[in-house]
Amino acid sequence: MASLVSTSQQGPVPLQQQPDFMEVEVSLHCRGLKKMDLMSNSDPFCVVYLSDPAKQRQQQQQRSGPALLKFNNSSRAVEIGRTEVVYDTQDPDFTATFKMQYHFEENQMLTVKVYDEDKKGSKNLNDHDYAGCATVSLGEVMGSNGNTTAKKVLGGKGNQGIVAIRAEEVTACQDQINLQLAGANLKNKDGWFGKSDPFVTVSRMNEDGTWSLVWKSEVVMDNLSPKFKPSVIQVQKLCNGDYRRPLKFEFLDWDSDGSHDHMGFCETNLASIIAGVGKPEGRMPVQYKNKTHGALVIMKADVSQVPTLTQFLSGGMQMSLMVAVDFTGSNGSPMVPGTLHYLDPRGFPNQYQSAIGTIGSILQEYDSDKKFPIWGFGARLNGVVNHCFQIGPEPEVQGVRGLLEAYRGVFAQGITMSGPTLFSSILASAKQRSEQLARSTPNQQSYSILLILTDGIINDMKQTIDTLVEASDSPLSVIIVGVGSADFSAMEALDGDGGVLKSSKFKPAKRDIVQFVPFSKFAASPSRLAGETLAEIPHQVVQYMMSKKIKPMPAAPPPDYSTMVPPEEDTSTVQGSDTSAGKGDGAPQFFEVSIPPSAIPGTQMSVKSPEGHDIAFIVPTGCPPGGIVRLQY
Template sequence: GVPPSKDNWTHQYCLNGIPGKKCGTIVLSAEELGNCRDYATMQFCANKLDKKDFFGKSDPFMVFYRSNEDGTFTICHKTEVVKNTLNPVWQPFSIPVRALCNGDYDRTIKVEVYDWDRDGSHDFIGEFTTSYKELCRGQSQLNVYEVSRDKDRNPSQSTSLHYMNPYQMNAYAMALKAVGEIIQDYDSDKMFPALGFGAKLPPDGRVSHEFPLNGNIENPYCNGMEGILEAYHQSLKTVQLYGPTNFAPVVNHVASYAAAVQDGSQYFVLLIITDGVISDMAQTKEAIVNAAKLPMSIIIVGVGQAEFDAMVELDGDDIRISSRGKLAERDIVQFVPFRDYMDRTGNHVLSMARLAKDVLAEIPDQLISYMKSRAIKPNPVPPAYSTSDHPQTNPV
């Protein structure tokens, strides 16, 4: 065997069930336990879980996983099954913090939700991730999680919204092209930072919610819409799409740029294309409320057939978005569902023109509202062009 180090250690043993034949290898990976002696007592409930049973409702239970230093996960707790409900309330349970996260409060905790089946073929309902640090906040908006499914995430499968069809663009690419080709005309150098969120990145498989589509962390800028589309298609070949889906990191990313230029010389527009699943609603609301003070707007285009209730809430047309009792200074979000713009006759040019028109409809007023709130006045109109200023040397 290999002597244990102070971090990780690995032993390998050969199975010799049949004399003279190597039957396989067991790899035992171990991690040094922290000295934390705390216990955590928690209780969870859920609302509107997916219905999995043909007759009746689901029989949900939860499985908790501790993340290991090598990127794998180990089951550390299972709840009881709550029968025939989509709104379960599980019993409180206690667990050693060492078992939950090895005493590392920031370490990822993965939670999966299943519908129990008598034959053991439990149906996957969805999952979310958290940390003990977040759980310690107790009952609050910040501890409400969207249970997301990782189905339809493989771009090589025709069921995926990211499916790379050789004959036509997918919904993400169509929405990006329709809106982006108009937005780009308001940018002088046509260089755009393009970010992805919700994927495992090479080489170590870490999950990121703010990664450059072109793979260049130092320079995430893409040349025009064609450059963004190319980076998007390339990223689908290199990253593994993965939940949860967090919006707040990209909103805060753009907000940091906008915060640095508040004199009216620049205005930022963030275009988010999403299937509507959001795992950090509370954090996203807080990010938007903070961004409403800055020279920026957010366009959200929802693709797919999901319910977009959360996106409508972020839009704030009916009820102004708020976080921790604080209202957004102004409405900066415009949401439209992509499916409403699919022309049944197949006229994509016309339907995409309608999409772009409606998506951009609120941007002028949002820009003006920011400028007026900061008493920023437009620059003087440049002098009119005159041919006398540039006499022809060879008149015809």
């Protein structure tokens, strides 16, 4: 009987993973811009800037006083382009668009500055009248219905109209093919007393006529008519989306030392493969030294299209966040400096606050009402240990600010740190809520994410794994962030990266839904923490939707931009102190600053104004990490 072995001696060529970003195209539409010229309409144009979280310097903690955050030139927003000038209008629709990479797991901030052209053709912005600016995260745009949101244009004279920001995914080939191959009567390379151990490789032709290996099958031992396992291959990887690009199929006789012997090849293309299934054309002669030796048989070639997270979001899919916080005794007293729940009166965030702010500020952009439940576990309430209790007076809180306020307020409720550390109740509640949200959403366009913050070893590992296996069939992903310096090696068993998770009854998980990250690994880099914890979410969402045969709903049509109302902003206006010399007199000016996830109220910061002046300010009370501060200078 034929058996299967891996080609790991040489290393099987894995399918290239889909890019961890989407390319999107952003367009701008302004309405109700204020006239900058008394006797005529404006001639507006926009300049677009994009922040790069990967290049930002992180907060530097000083031994005395608040932290000072400075941005160097490489970390500030970079201009990515300008629109054309639209003459004599206060309601321009710009034709210029801006392509950029959209990363789900990053807090990418777009700044749109609006100008009124004064000196025709000049590239120097000082030659034009500055009308104001608007700031928005790319995540908020992508999470809005129709991938469109509106923002107020804020300038020195207050509201200067609105700018609508719309994003569309730049479509690439999203097809995949379920391909099954076989060989028939192949050339034997093992002499009279043996049979070859064939496997097959696929290479695509490059533009210069050379070949690039893109896929490799398993090995079938002692068989000249092998039947290979079906394999799902991305068409973009296989032929760069070109169904008529030449493909070369080569049979090789596997050798343990890696010196595999050539058994023959044939050339075709994906269009011919699909058309030939079940027909004589699906049996292609294999050439060996200019002679035919056997055939390549196409047994299956089913093409399907893989939707993207962007398509689901564009069609109105909602993503909901749930947060669960560990209040077991191993965290220590919140009144003692240095413990994990210690609330620093100077405003320095503890690890729980930093993780909530970092991850919550990104995920809240994908929820229409930005209301989330926050739960606790492992504390004694009214003399009874509770492993899933509501934090705060309301079942849901508003945004990241609400999460952080509820967290701080829980210590005034008289809770007592207790134990043990049990996850199963929290997981069961999250599973139930995710299913309820999906049932109440049109076409089940809903997906939930549970963020668990914990400091120690799970005491109900068996029940936790059983619950996770059951939850793998629900619209749910689980992110576990380990805070403190405990040994989290056992926790990593929950992350399916090491293999399929199985229940106590050996039932396998239908998909990997868990991501575990130790906070200490990324304590100095909140943006990397977000990237590590959230990078797998887009794949998990699409994988679940495909398993349930749920397709994206049609994208919403472009809105009537004149009727769009900007959402209420979580902003604060503060008086900044200008530390630069030589600032000229004039009317007060304003600009907006996005607060990094690591900065909480009371943190001292220093930023550059649009004119390059150093502005020092303190993050005001009530402004959450990821919020917006409007500075006057």
